[in-house]
Amino acid sequence: MPIIAAFNSKGGSAKSTALIALADALARREATVSVIDTDPQRTIAHWREKAVSSPIRVVEETNSANIHRLIREESSRSAWVFIDMAGFTSDMRTPIISRADLVIIPMQPSPEDARLAAAAFAYIATDEETLGRPIERRVLWARTTPNFVTRVERKIRDEVEENNIPAFTTHLHERSAYKAMMVGTTLAELDPAEYNGIDKAIINSDLLAAELIENVMEIQNRKKENAA
Amino acid sequence: MTSNTFGFGGVKKPASKPADMDDINKRIEEAAKLAPQPVEGDPEEDRSLRRAAESRGDTIRQSPLEVAKKVQPKGPTKQLSTRMSIQPYNRFVLLSQHLRCPYDRAIEVLMDAAGVDEDGIPTKPLRVD
Numbered sequence: 001m002p003i004i005a006a007f008n009s010k011g012g013s014a015k016s017t018a019l020i021a022l023a024d025a026l027a028r029r030e031a032t033v034s035v036i037d038t039d040p041q042r043t044i045a046h047w048r049e050k051a052v053s054s055p056i057r058v059v060e061e062t063n064s065a066n067i068h069r070l071i072r073e074e075s076s077r078s079a080w081v082f083i084d085m086a087g088f089t090s091d092m093r094t095p096i097i098s099r100a101d102l103v104i105i106p107m108q109p110s111p112e113d114a115r116l117a118a119a120a121f122a123y124i125a126t127d128e129e130t131l132g133r134p135i136e137r138r139v140l141w142a143r144t145t146p147n148f149v150t151r152v153e154r155k156i157r158d159e160v161e162e163n164n165i166p167a168f169t170t171h172l173h174e175r176s177a178y179k180a181m182m183v184g185t186t187l188a189e190l191d192p193a194e195y196n197g198i199d200k201a202i203i204n205s206d207l208l209a210a211e212l213i214e215n216v217m218e219i220q221n222r223k224k225e226n227a228a
Numbered sequence: 229m230t231s232n233t234f235g236f237g238g239v240k241k242p243a244s245k246p247a248d249m250d251d252i253n254k255r256i257e258e259a260a261k262l263a264p265q266p267v268e269g270d271p272e273e274d275r276s277l278r279r280a281a282e283s284r285g286d287t288i289r290q291s292p293l294e295v296a297k298k299v300q301p302k303g304p305t306k307q308l309s310t311r312m313s314i315q316p317y318n319r320f321v322l323l324s325q326h327l328r329c330p331y332d333r334a335i336e337v338l339m340d341a342a343g344v345d346e347d348g349i350p351t352k353p354l355r356v357d
Contacts, residue, residue: 003267031260076266080259099267203249210252213259 002216003071003081005100009123010116011087014106014142016043017182018172018208019082021201023056024186025209026080034078036061036070038096039086043182050184064091071099097127101219102212103137106172109144109153114160121165136219139167140208143174146200168215170208177201308332 004022006015016039023033034057037044048058057078061070074081083096097103103124107117117139128135139160144153160167172178177198181187187205190198312320324334343351 002262025256026260029257029260031262032264072267076264079262079264206249206252206256209259210255213255217259 002079002101002220003075003083003099004102004104004212004216005083005085005096006104006106007085007093007097007124008105008107008113008117008120009087010107010113011041013087013108013113013116014140014172015039015087015104016047016084017178018104018106018140018142019084020044020047020056020181021172021178021187021205022209022212023080023082024054024181024188025202025205027054027056028186028188030055031080032078033057033080033082034059034074035082035084036067036074037084038062038067038092039084041087044084047182047184051186053189054186062086062092064095067092067095068099071096093123094127094130097124097135098131101136101216101223103135104140104168104212105137106140106142108142109150109156111152111156114156136215137166138215139165141167141171144171146171146173168208168211170204170211172208173201173204175201175204 004019006019008015019035023035027033033055035044035048037058037060040062042060044058045060048054048056057074059070059074061067071081071083083100085096086092105117105120107113121137124135124137141157149157175197177187177190177195178201180190180195181201187198187202192198320331320334323338324331327334327337329337342354345351
């Protein structure tokens with residue numbers, strides 16, 4: 001392990017961008033990283049076809065019958081396994097969630113995203129009941145503007161905090177560098193003459209990766225203590 | 229707001245690194261050194277769930293998803309565009325998503341279900357409010 005899944009029934013919630021940014025932050029330090037793309041939209045698979053120099057290994061799987069085998073294979077190949085889940089709930093959901101150390105729910109601070117992220121939490125709660133154990137999950141605030149909070153965003157964030165919904169403190173900010181990365185390259189390969197804020201995006205993704213690592217290590221230690 | 233009296237305000241500023249960026253780097257580098265840790269077979273809870281379901285002749289999952297493939301039209305095609313009220317629009321789009329087929333195929337499915345023949349005549353009574 002660690003196995004990290006990203007899930008939100010809303011398409012365009014920045015699931016794929018978040019996973020590529022995190023995987024890229026680790027791969028830049030020569031970590032072995034696999035991403036399993038189970039989303040029929042193929043966003044990460046498509047990114048990988050163009051980002052030819054990235055060491056991130058991307059495999060596609062849309063058949064739930066193969067998912068356990070694939071996770072097993074990738075976890076023996078890479079230290080970090082990320083899974084991009086479909087932007088709708090499918091028969092892949094429970095098997096993937098049963099394997100994940102952490103489920104990330106990327107969410108833009110908009111009412112529509114909030115409603116669907118709440119639905120994603122409800123699905124995970126159902127899986128907790130099915131599996132009979134807690135599932136670690138965190139909201140990841142995505143596409144937020146640094147140092148600026150709208151009233152709607154404040155309202156949504158207040159509701160999340162009041163309900164003790166776990167969330168990353170680091171946000172995945174809105175950056176043109178992320179958009180450029182999604183065309184099919186890594187952040188480090190982007191041309192600073194062409195795109196603004198590449199250095200800021202790299203710092204942002206590093207901070208997010210560091211928080212993810214801390215969270216995952218805590219979760220794994222907790223699991224070990226419970227097993228002992 | 230920063231002043232721009234001398235034009236310095238427009239100068240592109242380097243990204244300010246948080247004070248503990250070295251620590252952040254160290255943490256990611258440590259994590260990058262992790263060796264792969266293969267997971268074992270299906271988790272026990274999964275297996276026991278499956279066993280329980282199978283003993284009742286039941287399944288706990290749907291059949292594997294099939295990804296909708298772009299269907300090549302057979303023969304000539306014509307454009308059909310329409311404006312719709314939000315409610316039927318949402319119903320139709322959600323139906324297409326559930327059926328996992330494109331809009332033109334979803335229309336065909338609906339027409340077949342309604343018993344509409346090749347001449348556009350319903351072969352069973354249809355109510356139009």
